[in-house]
Amino acid sequence: MNTQQAQRRHIDAILRYADDGSPPESPGSELIGRSWTRCLRDYGLDPSRPRSARIVTQQTLREHQDSVDEFLSVARAGVEQLYGMIARLGYVLLLTDHRGITVQYLGDQRSDRRLRKAGLYLGADWSEPYAGTCAVGTCIQENQALTCHRIDHFDATHIGLTCTSAPIRDPSGKLLAVLDISALDSPQARHSQTFALHLTQLYARMIEDAYFLRRYRNQTVFRCDASREFVQVNGQYLFAIDDEGGIGAANTAGRSLLDGRPETGDGASLTQLFDCRLRDIWSIPYDQDDQVRAFRLRQSGETLFAALIQPRAPVPTTAGKPREHSEDVVPELDRLAADDPVMRRTLGLAKRLRNRDVGLLILGETGTGKEVLARAIHAASHRSRGAFVAINCAAIPESLIESELFGYVAGAFTGARARGMRGLIQQADGGTLFLDEIGDMPLPLQTRLLRVLAEGEILPIGADRPVRVNCRVIAATHQDLGERIAHGQFREDLYYRLNGATLRLPPLRRRADRPHVIRSVLDTLVAQGRLSAVRLRADAMSALLAYDWPGNIRQLVNALAFAEATCEGGEITANDLPEECVSGCLPPADDGPAGDESPLRRALRAEQGNISAVARRFGVSRPTVYRWLAREGIALRRLPG
Template structure:
């Protein structure tokens, strides 16, 4: 064989490396270095004796094709699509079996002679043991996608080629084939092939998933993705299950989910796969009912191993063993509760529990961050239950002055104290008779009143101020707080016996940033505000994107205020990202403000300096904002970061609420 200078130089390099016990290999990529070591150390390939291509007989090729005939049939569409994209760039396509024999091929007819000489054709052996380092053979050995560019090949006769290959695995994770694109000529720089690896890997996964769907067409298949929009079209994860939820097989993404589960709960073994409902935080019935209970046949569930949200759809059996499962009975609609959420796993569990509690005389404690909609949930519980015709009386324990809260709650008789109404007053507890009493921010109730409230709950009667005889009351009590009740109890700020009276059942509202149905919430609130204003203003996509990306420390209340602000200030017929409050815009914020005194702006970053400026201005946030050349929300945000609390306020949360109320002309006691 007549060798060119480049080939002789390549042989010389490999020979020197071999004589120097491979010490020079550290200049090459790890995957190439390992392959060259195998070629000379394990396969005993001689770099000075290039090997001619190895072509199988027609009979031998037939024997290699028969075991993968089903895969070839399924892969045909993907192979044709990939070749159509790379052929204009001078590439051919190979599909090799698990031994490296090309069992399918696409190439240009006018290059057939050159392709055959190079080994790029049907029925040729690209196994690493024979051909040395190459994309197909090394991909098979390493079980990973790889580009082998020009002189990274071991055999000198292949150094003009550039090849990229990705493995195709069966549903059990075993490599059954390799997809490869190769070119006879290419630029010298390896960077010219950067596009090949992701493209070949993508089509290998598509073929792999098509093969999975074909193999398990008679089974139920869960298809999942982290993005709702892609689930039906191209969901990354596939898991075949039985009717009882036991897992039969999974694709690569599904196997990754299973492995994460097994690592977190080691008692499970690979031989004993978890049930589908152990992977996701749900019951098997929740998964099987997706096609009937969800309008778009998709539901969100939380992954137990990672706490991430996955969107799942169920693909019904399509083969001869397909069956018609009876449509499961759907729960009776409860609009007041159902409208609170769309597709968030935590909210699904909460609403399911709330359905069971709505007609029970069980006191409910609602917990969650400020602004998550605790009063909205309390009212929905009331409106959906047997007490819906009775009154719903809401009391904010943190908003009523301590000197008045006793008379407000328990009422008083005429002349009970100086300054009271001449006819006395029925307290809020009495006003809730026959209905629901909602005590918001219960953690802020004074200790002296906690004792009296405990008596009301224990004896179902209230003693107005100045009265000698108690009045019977029939109330259901729902309470809410954003505070850590156990911490309050530990510090003697809340009675433990009252806590357990109030906490007959606990409902925890997730923060807005944790919810998978943010799009639904934004649309619902925006729709109600538009209807309230009787206007026809569209929410543009860029604004929606910014709203979805924002963390919402103030939760739903802050979201509602932001949308109300945008509607109030927009001058067009649509809300754009620039109509949103500055803090919600993210990196697409409007033009930076010009600050006349640059050094002073650094005050926002220094807690001590900011505190000094706040004291100088008498804690006037507007004055501080003007001096710094920033918005008032920015000042509040820096105050929160440095835990700076106005002496006139109880907490930063209260300051933020008052700031937002003033900004949007709202009653500070109003709830989202």
């Protein structure tokens, strides 16, 4: 049976259902039948007139995304993790708001046109009154997880799809969003989607709970589960409580324990829910080695195991002289990372060594912030009153590097300054000398540098007596010095002289604290006056977090500077980011009759080449329009009048 025949047969089945209620081949449950009835009687949808996918304008999409901005920033990790599991199976992932508008989308760009035509795309409207019976819209109406498989769909153009959705609720129990995974080409058998339903429900619950913990991060959360071993990491029931044990909010599972009440509050407390006293709750972290206590539900007698998640507290200040160990509070270094394990180990070692005059070798890819770390170590050390002198060994011409490093006396060579010049090493006396890209230093100068480090003195060009220098040396490179030593390009004795300790900086793409790095870099650029005050919207943050950053933090600085220069209204969106940082930002598809001219060309013609007017017409920024022009190969001067 070809596609048109299958669609005609599906339309006939729905019309028979409308006329006499005769059961079709599907729906597979009463739930789908109720949805078909709503489509026919409440929405007045005509099965013989299928609707094309509706993609809202960029402006409308932005309004929907703004309404769930905080939620999107929390949901991002779960959405990306789930998509990583299903992408190879041919699924796309949609996250919609409570009205059915797709506010986040992940899919295979190779199938971009087919997916957009089917409505499996960013900005698509999957509300039941418009799209008919479908996983997202029917999930919203029925307030439960479901699979809408092939001919379950009301619209005949959707009968090749399989879609599975699960609701995500806010802490008050109201529908907040819908998580959906869909496939264009699905197996015939309905049971093939059983695992998809379980997986979608699992991730919907994980995202919901992460949002709950984010919302109540400044309040004590009582977390409990049937398993003592799992409660600390994956407790099923969450309750935000006050000092008297009163329940201010609960996740979906938690609300199911509250006598079926849809709302929390109204005097509900843990001492009413569990057979316990208030002191039993607050003593959880202290009475048991594993910080878990067993509680019994009053109504059912079931035993649950509970732990407390304490609210965030400010970092205590240390009175008196600080101790030199990794737990010290050192603002200059602490601000460089959040919870990335590699960075915390590196910074812990830097704290312990900041006041020790041992050589430090900082290793990391280009752009990872090696000089930033070196400056922070200097600022946190007892040498902070001295100068920090940075030398890029790869940038100084080889003919000048000796005079730049060691200086010279008056008349040392033709063209020399009349009074001579103090070299960079001497300028660092009492402070810190930072040798960046040390791996590119010429071998003859490596020999002279080794003598400086060994003897603590330099001999300026033309001088007959050495000059004493007391400076701390920190070197850095992105190269493999072991390999350069093996090839005779770097002195082994200099390597061991420089490498009193090695500090490794991970590339940005591998850092677990990328959100902190992005916000910190932006805040620093604003504080330095290099950028105006702007905020990152959730879609921009998601794009920045998904990008691979081959140029690391240095590239991030440039990307943020570009976005700040092109954004409007003091808010950076994904459309304002450089092209290489964004995927899926494509010009609108042509929903009109087929023809040789694209909607973008027609808009340019109608607006007489005015880019700002075209941007307003599509509800996007000007940089987005320019990217569309480049992608379609449109030059404004070639457009006929």
